[in-house]
Amino acid sequence: MGSRMGMAGLAPLLVAVPSLAAAKAPVELAPATPWNVHYADDYCRLARIFGTDKQKVTLSLEQDSPGASFRMTLAGSMFGAQNAKGDASITFGAMAEQKIMFFPGTVGADKDGQPAWIFGDSVRLKPYSAAEVAAAKENGYSTTFDTPITEADEAAVTSLLVGRPLRNPVRLKTGPMKAAFTAMRSCTDELLSHWGIDVARHRELSRWVMPVTEPGKWLKSSDYPRDMLAKSQPGIVRFRLSVGPDGLPTACHIQRSTNSKGFDDAVCKGVMRRARFEPALDKDGNPLASYYVNSVRFQF
Structure with a gap:
């Protein structure tokens, strides 16, 4: 699992x-x-x-x-x-x-x-x-x-x-x-x-948001919701993080999910705790608020 x-x-x-x-x-x-x-x-x-x-x-x-x-x-x-x-x-x-x-x-x-x-x-x-x-x-x-x-x-x-x-x-x-x-x-x-993103500045980014830590390690086996585990229930969750100019996530939003809210809560709790980024930079090299989108697959 x-x-x-x-x-x-x-x-x-x-x-x-x-x-x-x-x-x-x-x-x-x-x-x-x-x-x-x-x-x-x-x-x-x-x-x-x-x-x-x-x-x-x-x-x-x-x-x-x-x-x-x-x-x-x-x-x-x-x-x-x-x-x-x-x-x-x-x-x-x-x-x-x-x-x-x-x-x-x-x-x-x-x-x-x-x-x-x-x-x-x-x-x-x-x-x-x-x-x-x-x-x-x-x-x-x-x-x-x-x-x-x-x-x-x-x-x-x-x-x-x-x-x-x-x-x-x-x-x-x-x-x-x-x-x-x-x-x-x-x-x-x-x-x-x-989402509160500056669209014009994002068209000319010199760098997109980049993970500092390995995304595959943001969630652990212990994050698998116990009730979903008991049912042998898999799930796929697509999430979006708002990322501040300092590279820290400021909010988590679930964009798509195949199963119950239990998976959604587990994903947001885990990524908000462990995800860290190099912030996005505008064309002049100045950091700005941006976003990060990814998916998590829960399976055995």
Whole structure:
């Protein structure tokens, strides 16, 4: 048993693999709706429907803070045949093919629910380069920093190809993604303003908040809530820390949680006690109030 935590502002390594020619030509699905941007209290969502009838696919992209990585969900009847979790072949435009882990699920109300593939927070338009992966390993990290995606990259991506484990690959004809991600940034900027963050100064940071202590040690096995332990109950908690100009956490907020409030309380108590940071610096090198987002997985 124990709790596991990834590095904040970091994402699991995604290694680009050579693109393999599909055995069958992909089914091309045109958009059936415009992009919709949903402003929620703790996240922003881009969503669009492609195709119709049995070939209808809903693509959702979510962020709960600014960055190049996002959560992704693909929903539709074609995603119901593969029941086991695993890796999916995902290619944005002419970027390198990626193998990304997904979990099967359902989106929508019970009677109208659609089968779905649910991806974590590590999806990117452009996978990490070999140099970025090597640098992370050289520095002793199992994860790499969320390096930026340029607006030129966003404009160059005009489709999403979904391959294995689908028997027949599907290409969603998104059109250039720049406008969609510009809308997403407007939403995440609004999130920051609600958190009391100086959005303008954060656009030009010379350094983001950096952990001084190892995030994987902020929570210990003894922090596992006893009642959850007795039930053998796992959990995943996404949290946000407000970090002052002195590098000390000033508040903890739970952004998403899969189980009971017991996990939420344990996470905030542990990270507020043990997390320490080098503060964010503006373009002139002056410290300023900022934030840190990460996830904790409780499991046996």
